[in-house]
Amino acid sequence: MTKEYSLNHTREQISALDNELLALLAKRRDLSLDVARSKEVDIRPIRDTQREKELLTRLVKQGREQGLDAHYVLSLYQSIIEDSVLNQQAYLQGRANPALQKQQYTIAYLGARGSYSYLAATRYCERRQVTMQDLGCKSFDEIVQAVESGHADYGFLPIENTSSGSINEVYDVLQHTSLSIVGETTIEVGHCLLAHPGARLSQIKTVYAHPQPISQCSRFLSHHPELKLEYCSSSAEAMEQVFASNEMTVAAIGSAEGGHSIS
Ligand SMILES: C=C(O[C@@H]1C=C(C(=O)O)C=C[C@H]1O)C(=O)O
Structure with missing residues:
Protein backbone atom coordinates (compact mmCIF):
# COMPACT_ATOMS: atom_id res chain seq x y z
CA MET A 1 0.00 0.00 0.00
CA ASN A 97 -47.58 33.94 14.54
CA PRO A 98 -48.30 31.93 11.39
CA ALA A 99 -48.84 35.11 9.34
CA LEU A 100 -45.52 36.51 10.46
CA GLN A 101 -43.06 33.77 9.58
CA LYS A 102 -40.14 36.05 10.19
CA GLN A 103 -40.17 38.72 12.85
CA GLN A 104 -38.66 42.05 11.94
CA TYR A 105 -36.72 44.17 14.41
CA THR A 106 -34.76 47.37 14.13
CA ILE A 107 -31.30 46.80 15.55
CA ALA A 108 -28.99 49.70 16.44
CA TYR A 109 -25.27 48.97 16.19
CA LEU A 110 -21.95 50.77 15.89
CA GLY A 111 -20.84 51.95 12.49
CA ALA A 112 -22.35 51.05 9.18
CA ARG A 113 -22.90 47.91 7.12
CA GLY A 114 -19.66 45.98 7.14
CA SER A 115 -18.59 46.84 10.70
CA TYR A 116 -17.94 43.97 13.11
CA SER A 117 -21.04 44.95 15.09
CA TYR A 118 -23.08 44.76 11.89
CA LEU A 119 -21.68 41.30 11.12
CA ALA A 120 -22.37 40.09 14.67
CA ALA A 121 -25.92 41.49 14.63
CA THR A 122 -26.63 39.96 11.20
CA ARG A 123 -25.49 36.54 12.30
CA TYR A 124 -27.41 36.79 15.58
CA CYS A 125 -30.62 37.59 13.69
CA GLU A 126 -30.08 34.95 11.01
CA ARG A 127 -29.71 32.22 13.64
CA ARG A 128 -33.01 33.31 15.19
CA GLN A 129 -34.86 33.68 11.92
CA VAL A 130 -35.35 37.36 12.58
CA THR A 131 -35.26 39.95 9.80
CA MET A 132 -32.96 42.79 10.76
CA GLN A 133 -33.67 46.38 9.91
CA ASP A 134 -30.27 47.92 10.54
CA LEU A 135 -29.70 51.28 12.18
CA GLY A 136 -26.03 52.29 12.13
CA CYS A 137 -24.94 54.62 14.97
CA LYS A 138 -21.88 56.80 15.54
CA SER A 139 -21.32 55.98 19.22
CA PHE A 140 -22.29 53.55 21.97
CA ASP A 141 -24.36 56.34 23.56
CA GLU A 142 -26.28 56.80 20.33
CA ILE A 143 -27.08 53.06 20.25
CA VAL A 144 -28.54 53.16 23.76
CA GLN A 145 -30.46 56.35 23.02
CA ALA A 146 -31.92 54.80 19.86
CA VAL A 147 -33.39 51.96 21.94
CA GLU A 148 -34.47 54.17 24.84
CA SER A 149 -36.29 56.53 22.48
CA GLY A 150 -37.99 53.65 20.65
CA HIS A 151 -36.22 54.26 17.34
CA ALA A 152 -34.72 50.78 17.60
CA ASP A 153 -36.05 47.59 19.18
CA TYR A 154 -32.64 46.35 20.28
CA GLY A 155 -29.09 47.64 20.52
CA PHE A 156 -26.00 45.60 19.81
CA LEU A 157 -22.99 46.47 22.00
CA PRO A 158 -19.53 44.88 22.07
CA ILE A 159 -18.76 43.94 25.67
CA GLU A 160 -15.34 42.36 25.45
CA ASN A 161 -12.87 40.66 23.22
CA THR A 162 -10.34 38.00 24.02
CA SER A 163 -7.25 39.94 22.96
CA SER A 164 -7.79 43.42 24.37
CA GLY A 165 -10.26 42.63 27.18
CA SER A 166 -13.36 44.50 28.34
CA ILE A 167 -14.61 47.47 26.40
CA ASN A 168 -14.81 49.94 29.26
CA GLU A 169 -16.73 52.59 27.34
CA VAL A 170 -19.59 50.13 26.92
CA TYR A 171 -19.64 49.33 30.65
CA ASP A 172 -19.83 53.09 31.31
CA VAL A 173 -22.76 53.47 28.95
CA LEU A 174 -24.54 50.48 30.55
CA GLN A 175 -24.27 52.11 33.98
CA HIS A 176 -26.38 55.02 32.82
CA THR A 177 -29.27 53.15 31.26
CA SER A 178 -32.11 51.05 32.56
CA LEU A 179 -31.89 48.77 29.50
CA SER A 180 -31.03 45.13 30.19
CA ILE A 181 -28.91 42.58 28.39
CA VAL A 182 -31.29 40.04 26.86
CA GLY A 183 -28.98 38.01 24.66
CA GLU A 184 -25.38 37.52 23.71
CA THR A 185 -23.28 36.15 20.93
CA THR A 186 -19.61 35.70 20.13
CA ILE A 187 -17.93 36.15 16.78
CA GLU A 188 -14.46 35.39 15.59
CA VAL A 189 -12.65 38.58 14.70
CA GLY A 190 -10.14 38.19 11.88
CA HIS A 191 -8.60 41.49 10.88
CA CYS A 192 -7.35 42.25 7.39
CA LEU A 193 -5.45 45.20 6.04
CA LEU A 194 -7.79 46.32 3.28
CA ALA A 195 -6.52 48.46 0.43
CA HIS A 196 -7.30 49.15 -3.23
CA PRO A 197 -6.80 46.23 -5.64
CA GLY A 198 -3.16 46.04 -6.70
CA ALA A 199 -1.84 48.01 -3.71
CA ARG A 200 1.18 46.47 -1.99
CA LEU A 201 1.96 46.60 1.72
CA SER A 202 5.21 48.47 0.97
CA GLN A 203 3.17 51.29 -0.63
CA ILE A 204 0.84 51.84 2.34
CA LYS A 205 1.53 54.99 4.34
CA THR A 206 -1.75 55.62 6.22
CA VAL A 207 -3.96 53.13 8.05
CA TYR A 208 -7.50 54.04 9.04
CA ALA A 209 -8.95 52.04 11.92
CA HIS A 210 -11.08 52.01 15.05
CA PRO A 211 -9.01 52.05 18.29
CA GLN A 212 -10.05 48.44 19.14
CA PRO A 213 -8.62 46.83 15.99
CA ILE A 214 -5.54 49.05 16.40
CA SER A 215 -4.96 47.62 19.87
CA GLN A 216 -5.71 44.08 18.65
CA CYS A 217 -3.20 44.44 15.82
CA SER A 218 -0.55 46.10 17.98
CA ARG A 219 2.05 43.44 17.23
CA PHE A 220 1.67 43.82 13.46
CA LEU A 221 1.67 47.60 13.74
CA SER A 222 4.79 47.60 15.95
CA HIS A 223 6.62 45.90 13.07
CA HIS A 224 5.50 48.72 10.76
CA PRO A 225 6.35 51.98 12.53
CA GLU A 226 6.27 53.73 9.14
CA LEU A 227 2.45 53.44 9.06
CA LYS A 228 0.59 56.57 10.14
CA LEU A 229 -2.58 55.73 12.10
CA GLU A 230 -5.83 57.60 11.58
CA TYR A 231 -8.44 56.81 14.24
CA CYS A 232 -12.05 56.26 13.09
CA SER A 233 -15.33 55.80 14.94
CA SER A 234 -15.86 52.30 13.48
CA SER A 235 -14.26 49.77 11.14
CA ALA A 236 -16.96 50.58 8.62
CA GLU A 237 -15.94 54.25 8.63
CA ALA A 238 -12.29 53.21 8.22
CA MET A 239 -13.18 51.12 5.18
CA GLU A 240 -15.31 53.91 3.73
CA GLN A 241 -12.41 56.37 4.06
CA VAL A 242 -10.23 54.04 2.00
CA PHE A 243 -13.00 53.29 -0.48
CA ALA A 244 -13.60 57.01 -1.02
CA SER A 245 -9.91 57.74 -1.57
CA ASN A 246 -8.14 57.26 -4.89
CA GLU A 247 -4.78 56.83 -3.19
CA MET A 248 -2.96 53.50 -3.31
CA THR A 249 -1.18 54.50 -0.11
CA VAL A 250 -4.15 54.15 2.24
CA ALA A 251 -5.51 51.06 3.95
CA ALA A 252 -8.09 50.18 6.61
CA ILE A 253 -8.21 47.50 9.28
CA GLY A 254 -11.43 45.56 8.93
CA SER A 255 -12.91 42.15 8.22
CA ALA A 256 -12.72 40.47 4.83
CA GLU A 257 -16.53 40.18 4.87
CA GLY A 258 -16.86 43.89 5.65
CA GLY A 259 -14.42 44.74 2.86
CA HIS A 260 -16.49 42.76 0.37
CA SER A 261 -19.72 44.44 1.48
CA ILE A 262 -18.28 47.90 0.96
CA SER A 263 -16.46 47.41 -2.36
C1 LIG B 1 -34.58 19.14 23.43
C2 LIG B 1 -34.94 19.73 24.56
O1 LIG B 1 -34.95 21.14 24.67
C3 LIG B 1 -33.79 21.87 25.07
C4 LIG B 1 -32.65 21.35 24.32
C5 LIG B 1 -31.94 20.28 24.81
C6 LIG B 1 -31.07 19.47 23.89
O2 LIG B 1 -30.87 19.86 22.74
O3 LIG B 1 -30.60 18.41 24.32
C7 LIG B 1 -32.06 19.95 26.17
C8 LIG B 1 -32.87 20.64 27.02
C9 LIG B 1 -33.65 21.81 26.58
O4 LIG B 1 -33.03 22.98 27.07
C10 LIG B 1 -35.42 19.00 25.73
O5 LIG B 1 -36.05 19.62 26.60
O6 LIG B 1 -35.22 17.78 25.77
Missing part, protein backbone atom coordinates in the same frame (compact mmCIF):
# COMPACT_ATOMS: atom_id res chain seq x y z
CA THR A 2 1.54 3.36 -1.00
CA LYS A 3 1.69 6.24 1.47
CA GLU A 4 -0.55 8.30 -0.83
CA TYR A 5 -3.15 5.52 -1.05
CA SER A 6 -3.14 5.06 2.69
CA LEU A 7 -3.69 8.81 3.29
CA ASN A 8 -6.53 8.96 0.75
CA HIS A 9 -8.12 5.86 2.23
CA THR A 10 -8.02 7.27 5.76
CA ARG A 11 -9.44 10.59 4.53
CA GLU A 12 -12.28 8.77 2.83
CA GLN A 13 -13.08 7.07 6.12
CA ILE A 14 -13.04 10.44 7.91
CA SER A 15 -15.32 11.97 5.26
CA ALA A 16 -17.73 9.04 5.59
CA LEU A 17 -17.80 9.57 9.36
CA ASP A 18 -18.41 13.31 8.88
CA ASN A 19 -21.39 12.48 6.64
CA GLU A 20 -22.77 10.23 9.36
CA LEU A 21 -22.20 12.92 11.99
CA LEU A 22 -24.11 15.48 9.88
CA ALA A 23 -26.98 13.05 9.32
CA LEU A 24 -27.11 12.35 13.05
CA LEU A 25 -27.09 16.08 13.86
CA ALA A 26 -29.97 16.66 11.44
CA LYS A 27 -31.85 13.76 13.05
CA ARG A 28 -31.20 15.20 16.52
CA ARG A 29 -32.53 18.56 15.32
CA ASP A 30 -35.73 16.91 14.03
CA LEU A 31 -36.21 15.16 17.36
CA SER A 32 -35.81 18.46 19.21
CA LEU A 33 -38.73 19.79 17.14
CA ASP A 34 -40.80 16.81 18.39
CA VAL A 35 -39.84 17.91 21.90
CA ALA A 36 -40.99 21.47 21.05
CA ARG A 37 -44.35 20.11 19.87
CA SER A 38 -44.85 18.24 23.12
CA LYS A 39 -43.80 21.31 25.14
CA GLU A 40 -46.40 23.31 23.21
CA VAL A 41 -49.10 20.84 24.34
CA ASP A 42 -47.90 20.64 27.95
CA ILE A 43 -47.17 24.41 28.05
CA ARG A 44 -43.61 23.92 29.26
CA PRO A 45 -40.66 26.26 28.71
CA ILE A 46 -38.29 25.47 25.85
CA ARG A 47 -35.17 25.58 27.96
CA ASP A 48 -34.76 22.81 30.52
CA THR A 49 -31.52 23.57 32.34
CA GLN A 50 -31.82 20.49 34.58
CA ARG A 51 -32.01 18.20 31.55
CA GLU A 52 -29.09 20.06 29.93
CA LYS A 53 -26.97 19.67 33.09
CA GLU A 54 -27.65 15.93 33.30
CA LEU A 55 -26.95 15.51 29.60
CA LEU A 56 -23.66 17.42 29.69
CA THR A 57 -22.44 15.63 32.84
CA ARG A 58 -23.15 12.23 31.28
CA LEU A 59 -21.59 13.15 27.93
CA VAL A 60 -18.44 14.60 29.49
CA LYS A 61 -18.04 11.40 31.55
CA GLN A 62 -18.66 9.12 28.55
CA GLY A 63 -16.34 11.25 26.41
CA ARG A 64 -13.57 11.00 29.01
CA GLU A 65 -13.89 7.22 28.99
CA GLN A 66 -13.26 7.36 25.25
CA GLY A 67 -10.28 9.70 25.54
CA LEU A 68 -12.12 12.90 24.59
CA ASP A 69 -11.24 16.13 26.36
CA ALA A 70 -13.96 17.45 28.70
CA HIS A 71 -13.79 21.04 27.34
CA TYR A 72 -14.03 19.77 23.79
CA VAL A 73 -17.13 17.69 24.52
CA LEU A 74 -18.66 20.52 26.52
CA SER A 75 -18.20 23.22 23.87
CA LEU A 76 -19.38 20.86 21.13
CA TYR A 77 -22.58 20.02 22.99
CA GLN A 78 -23.20 23.58 24.09
CA SER A 79 -23.31 24.55 20.40
CA ILE A 80 -25.56 21.59 19.58
CA ILE A 81 -27.96 22.45 22.41
CA GLU A 82 -27.96 26.15 21.44
CA ASP A 83 -28.94 25.18 17.91
CA SER A 84 -31.67 22.91 19.26
CA VAL A 85 -33.09 25.64 21.54
CA LEU A 86 -32.98 28.27 18.75
CA ASN A 87 -34.80 25.91 16.42
CA GLN A 88 -37.47 25.16 18.95
CA GLN A 89 -37.93 28.90 19.58
CA ALA A 90 -38.22 29.62 15.85
CA TYR A 91 -40.70 26.75 15.47
CA LEU A 92 -42.91 27.93 18.35
CA GLN A 93 -42.73 31.56 17.21
CA GLY A 94 -43.82 30.45 13.75
CA ARG A 95 -46.74 28.57 15.33
CA ALA A 96 -47.78 31.53 17.48
